[in-house]
Amino acid sequence: MVTQVVSLSHGDQTVTALRPLLEIFSPRDGDRVESGTVKGGAATCPITGFTTSAASVKRQLTQQRGGAQNSRLYAVYVERNAGREFRIATPDDSTAFLRAAAAALEVLHKDPAAFPTEEINPIRPYKNSRGLSAVTRIGCINFGDLYNARQALSIHVLYGVLRRLTLDRCGLDHPFLLALKTALAFAINRGVSQNTSMSRWDASRLTIKGAFSKQALAVVWDFAEANPFSGGSADWDGAIEWVRRFIEGNCSMDRPGTTVRASATTIPLPSDSAAALVTDPPYFAAIPYADLSDFFYVWFRRGLGESYPDLFANELTEKAEELVVTNAQKGSNGQTKDDSFFRLGMAAALKSARDVVQSQGIGVIVYAEGTTAGWEAILGAKPSR
Numbered sequence: 001m002v003t004q005v006v007s008l009s010h011g012d013q014t015v016t017a018l019r020p021l022l023e024i025f026s027p028r029d030g031d032r033v034e035s036g037t038v039k040g041g042a043a044t045c046p047i048t049g050f051t052t053s054a055a056s057v058k059r060q061l062t063q064q065r066g067g068a069q070n071s072r073l074y075a076v077y078v079e080r081n082a083g084r085e086f087r088i089a090t091p092d093d094s095t096a097f098l099r100a101a102a103a104a105l106e107v108l109h110k111d112p113a114a115f116p117t118e119e120i121n122p123i124r125p126y127k128n129s130r131g132l133s134a135v136t137r138i139g140c141i142n143f144g145d146l147y148n149a150r151q152a153l154s155i156h157v158l159y160g161v162l163r164r165l166t167l168d169r170c171g172l173d174h175p176f177l178l179a180l181k182t183a184l185a186f187a188i189n190r191g192v193s194q195n196t197s198m199s200r201w202d203a204s205r206l207t208i209k210g211a212f213s214k215q216a217l218a219v220v221w222d223f224a225e226a227n228p229f230s231g232g233s234a235d236w237d238g239a240i241e242w243v244r245r246f247i248e249g250n251c252s253m254d255r256p257g258t259t260v261r262a263s264a265t266t267i268p269l270p271s272d273s274a275a276a277l278v279t280d281p282p283y284f285a286a287i288p289y290a291d292l293s294d295f296f297y298v299w300f301r302r303g304l305g306e307s308y309p310d311l312f313a314n315e316l317t318e319k320a321e322e323l324v325v326t327n328a329q330k331g332s333n334g335q336t337k338d339d340s341f342f343r344l345g346m347a348a349a350l351k352s353a354r355d356v357v358q359s360q361g362i363g364v365i366v367y368a369e370g371t372t373a374g375w376e377a378i379l380g381a382k383p384s385r
């Protein structure tokens, strides 16, 4: 039995490395699946049968800022030509993790903000919408708390390679290099969602699911960590393939598009200039879009900030102008983002849309809102013309 306890720390970043007490995670009976160890937030020790109450589990996780850094590897899934197998984690697996954890601390020693230090907003956006706030209930403070050391290191290393793709090294022209780096960043960020302490193991498909099974982060009791170069689920090849399919699917367009970041309340186009307007406006209080975007933005900014300095000037995404009903954010004048804020903003957005569309043009509005309040708000947001 290996009983090693290693704690590595730098500032407030601590990695209590694995204590590979291998027997703990060995099945008692190879033919029988034991019952689960967590129910309603309470955890039962598989050895002693002692149940720790939900309140105590939460307190302990909170002391560990969510616990991702103290998580322990207990099983490994392997696909080989001959078939698939689950095996118990070995000392070699633990040593590999420890080496990654030590390398992560080296990185943080040189740059304490190498992994995302931006705070997660703990305010729950609305009664039926959690946004990112659930993980703050178990002590996660910043976005870096959502990853174990090896997960964060792997994302950091991939973005490091991306940043080193420069004109003099690649010999590509600037627009092509920028497009290439952007596409690669999408692939890396695909891995961000599939490589966190909220990434689920899909036992029916034997694959890793991303962190967003719905439009909110949810706490999971055990998570899957992908080897980015495994050739299996959630690996780098899969992420590249996903981006490739997207690009190919959109190649049929015969002319390039232009993207502008601006508020829909003041569309930066001349009056009567557009033949059509197609829009999918925000769904009232259902989804805190910008809050959720921050999950990806903090990594994009680290990898692409120098490529797009204007787009990534802010530490987090802009929220003041966002037309959603939420308790988690305020408007630009400090106003509450309530029904009235939404109606006034949508009225301005629809008026601006009407101004830029030609009189013979068309407008398409997709609104899949599920609440009466949301429908009343958008129907009541008529532009005064």
Ligand SMILES: C[S@@+](CC[C@H](N)C(=O)[O-])C[C@H]1O[C@@H](n2cnc3c(N)ncnc32)[C@H](O)[C@@H]1O
Pocket: 262, 263, 264, 265, 280, 281, 282, 283, 289, 290, 321, 322, 323, 324
């Ligand atoms: C229903 S979603 C659209 C999703 C989009 N069709 C897609 O598939 O990704 C509504 C979007 O409107 C954005 N939004 C909210 N307020 C806005 C504003 N003032 N100006 C521009 N966009 C805004 C939200 O941040 C969100 O991304």
